[in-house]
Amino acid sequence: MKEQIRFYVDGLFAEIPPSAESEAMKFELLDSLVNKYDDYINMGISEQVAYSKVVNSVGDFSEISRELQRNISVVDPLASPDAFYARQERRHKRHAILLSVGIGLYVISLAAVIAIPSELGVVMMFVIAAIATVMVILANTLYGKKNSIKQGEQFVEDFQTWRQENDEKVKTRKLFESAFWIIITVIYLIVSFLTGAWHITWIIFLLGASLSELIKGILLLNNPKKSDS
Amino acid sequence: MSITADLLRGNTDIILLARLSQSDSYGYEINKEISEITDGAFEIKEATLYSAFRRLEKNGLIESYWGNQQTGARRRYYKITPSGSAQLQTMVAEWEDATRLIGKLIKGETDHERTN
Numbered sequence: 001m002k003e004q005i006r007f008y009v010d011g012l013f014a015e016i017p018p019s020a021e022s023e024a025m026k027f028e029l030l031d032s033l034v035n036k037y038d039d040y041i042n043m044g045i046s047e048q049v050a051y052s053k054v055v056n057s058v059g060d061f062s063e064i065s066r067e068l069q070r071n072i073s074v075v076d077p078l079a080s081p082d083a084f085y086a087r088q089e090r091r092h093k094r095h096a097i098l099l100s101v102g103i104g105l106y107v108i109s110l111a112a113v114i115a116i117p118s119e120l121g122v123v124m125m126f127v128i129a130a131i132a133t134v135m136v137i138l139a140n141t142l143y144g145k146k147n148s149i150k151q152g153e154q155f156v157e158d159f160q161t162w163r164q165e166n167d168e169k170v171k172t173r174k175l176f177e178s179a180f181w182i183i184i185t186v187i188y189l190i191v192s193f194l195t196g197a198w199h200i201t202w203i204i205f206l207l208g209a210s211l212s213e214l215i216k217g218i219l220l221l222n223n224p225k226k227s228d229s
Numbered sequence: 230m231s232i233t234a235d236l237l238r239g240n241t242d243i244i245l246l247a248r249l250s251q252s253d254s255y256g257y258e259i260n261k262e263i264s265e266i267t268d269g270a271f272e273i274k275e276a277t278l279y280s281a282f283r284r285l286e287k288n289g290l291i292e293s294y295w296g297n298q299q300t301g302a303r304r305r306y307y308k309i310t311p312s313g314s315a316q317l318q319t320m321v322a323e324w325e326d327a328t329r330l331i332g333k334l335i336k337g338e339t340d341h342e343r344t345n
Contacts, residue, residue: 024305025279027303027305028255028256028279028304028305029256029275029279031256031257031304032256032257032260032275033275035257036257036260039261057272057274057275058274058275058276059274059275059276059277060274060276061276063276063280064276064279064280064283067280067283
């Protein structure tokens with residue numbers, strides 16, 4: 001039923017181009033309606049009746065809808081979804097570059113200590129590692145999730161993450177994944193104890209990983225996911 | 230009953246400002262309290278509520294902020310601004326004037342009729 005409420009709210013906002021403001025209001029309204037719904041259920045009201053009460057409690061949304069559509073070009077410079085996502089993409093690129101260079105430097109630091117077999121090598125390793133750490137921390141502070149977007153836009157991210165996480169399908173998938181890995185571990189332990197070949201049986205985990213990716217791939221081919229962007 | 234509903238709806242702004250002057254709050258909580266205080270007689274529609282919030286915020290009478298895990302998840306909280314408080318005082322004074330005058334008018338007429 002709560003899914004229904006979400007669809008209902010999506011419907012209300014269908015005509016409104018997404019912006020920080022509209023997504024925030026969507027989130028707020030949905031939160032409010034779900035809380036109301038829970039209250040009705042706790043009072044002992046049936047799901048159907050609770051749902052229709054909740055829908056009726058919204059009232060005439062057309063004025064807000066019109067305002068949000070009208071105000072977009074004036075109020076919100078990032079209102080166009082394209083501008084918004086382009087900006088997100090640039091930030092993500094910078095974050096990725098900074099982070100990967102940083103991690104690459106960790107590896108290079110090890111190469112340093114191997115290539116220069118003396119105290120100098122060890123010092124070089126620490127110095128390079130220090131630089132790497134600075135880069136990683138910078139990457140996270142400047143472009144990390146909590147910082148790269150202003151509060152309002154955080155809403156678009158949070159709301160979409162919330163939507164995806166609450167998707168029944170995602171929840172089921174996660175359940176299956178957990179079960180899958182438990183089974184793989186059990187198989188590993190059984191085979192290892194039976195054959196005593198612990199030095200080889202770890203490969204089972206690699207096989208498990210490939211199998212899991214294969215299954216995901218097959219599922220994706222069969223049910224292409226609806227794109228949220 | 231219809232006068233009551235109209236009066237309540239027409240005074241949404243002062244009702245909201247008065248509530249926010251007590252403490253910050255968020256949409257669902259405010260709506261629920263109004264319902265409880267009026268024993269269910271007055272339930273604001275979500276659209277009316279959020280319209281009012283936007284209007285009040287645009288006019289600088291309230292401002293909103295997002296809560297975090299501590300204050301109560303990711304909710305949009307509203308708080309009254311200094312100019313909102315000032316406006317509220319004016320509105321309350323006007324309300325009291327209006328109700329007093331209307332009361333007088335209603336009673337005044339009956340008194341007048343009696344003396345005549």
